[in-house]
Amino acid sequence: xxxxxxxxxxxxxxxxxxxxxxxxxxxxxxxxxxxxxxxxxxxxxxxxxxxxxxxxxxxxxxxxxxxxxxxxxxxxxxxxxxxxxxxxxxxxxxxxxxxxxxxxxxxxxxxxxxxxxxxxxxxxxxxxxxxxxxxxxxxxxxxxxxxxxxxxxxxxxxxxxxxxxxxxxxxxxxxxxxxxxxxxxxxxxxxxxxxxxxxxxxxxxxxxxx
Numbered sequence: 001x002x003x004x005x006x007x008x009x010x011x012x013x014x015x016x017x018x019x020x021x022x023x024x025x026x027x028x029x030x031x032x033x034x035x036x037x038x039x040x041x042x043x044x045x046x047x048x049x050x051x052x053x054x055x056x057x058x059x060x061x062x063x064x065x066x067x068x069x070x071x072x073x074x075x076x077x078x079x080x081x082x083x084x085x086x087x088x089x090x091x092x093x094x095x096x097x098x099x100x101x102x103x104x105x106x107x108x109x110x111x112x113x114x115x116x117x118x119x120x121x122x123x124x125x126x127x128x129x130x131x132x133x134x135x136x137x138x139x140x141x142x143x144x145x146x147x148x149x150x151x152x153x154x155x156x157x158x159x160x161x162x163x164x165x166x167x168x169x170x171x172x173x174x175x176x177x178x179x180x181x182x183x184x185x186x187x188x189x190x191x192x193x194x195x196x197x198x199x200x201x202x203x204x205x206x207x208x209x210x
Contacts, residue, residue, distance in 0.1 A: 053172035053180035056099055056126070057092040060166065060186050060204045066137055070160060070194045079155045083140035083162075083192075085109065090133050091168055091184065093126040100125045101170035107136040110163045112150045117141045121168065136166065159200070160192040 066084035073080065087107055093099040105121040119138035126132045140162070145151055154160050166186045173179045188204040 053097075053174055053182065054094045055182045056168065056170065056184045057094065058166065058168055058184035058186050058206060059090045059092075060087055060188060060202075061090055061133075062086075062088040063164070063188060063190065063199070063202045063204075065192070065199050068192065068197050070155070070192075070197055072155060078146065079151050081140060081142040081145070081160070083109075083142070085138055085140070085164065085190075087136045087138070087164065087166065088133070089136060089166060089186075090131055091126060092131040093129060093172075095172050095174065096128050097172055097174045098125050098127050099170050099172050101168050104169045105167060107138045107164060107166045109138050109140050110165065111140075111145050111148060112161075114145060114148060116144045116162070121166075138164070155194055158193060158195045160194050162190050162192065164188045164190060 064086045066086040067082060068084075069080075069082040071080050072078060089107075091099075091101075101121075101124060103120060103123040105123070107119045107121065108115060109117040117138050117140045119136050121134060121136060124132070164187070168184045169181075170183075171179065171181050184206075186204050186206050188202050190202040191200040192198070193200050
């Protein structure tokens with residue numbers, strides 16, 4: 001009888017040991033799963049904040065007249081404009097990956113909303129978290145605006161208003177997983193003096209598109 005009781009207790013002890021081992025294993029698996037889930041969430045947050053592709057920062061550092069001639073020669077006395085502008089541009093890439101910009105990038109000149117000239121910007125790349133400086137010389141096509149009804153009034157007023165737009169179109173790919181096409185842009189209003197044939201002022205703003 002004593003032996004039977006001893007065997008029963010031993011069997012019960014073995015069963016409890018197995019049950020406790022199973023519970024410990026399940027707890028260990030649960031803890032490991034929770035830690036892996038927390039790590040995955042942390043990596044996702046980092047990817048969506050620090051490594052999330054951002055729009056590059058474009059600035060017009062300077063805008064100068066390269067050439068400018070505004071005349072109204074006889075016999076027609078039709079206003080004639082010859083103009084080229086020199087823009088100094090900086091592009092800062094805030095991303096942790098290189099920015100590759102395409103040949104679709106360009107600087108354009110407008111006269112009262114009418115396209116009057118465009119200078120393409122050659123494709124290139126900006127390394128991670130670095131700044132590149134570019135020079136864009138854009139020619140104004142005077143022949144495109146000869147029929148514009150604003151031309152003669154502007155000549156008579158002595159002020160020749162134009163606007164420029166610079167757009168850098170590119171793509172950022174972080175870890176070959178987070179990819180985004182982005183466009184950094186500038187829009188400048190420029191006032192030229194017909195009488196002194198000089199630059200009076202320019203004001204730029206920087207809309208961005210993702």
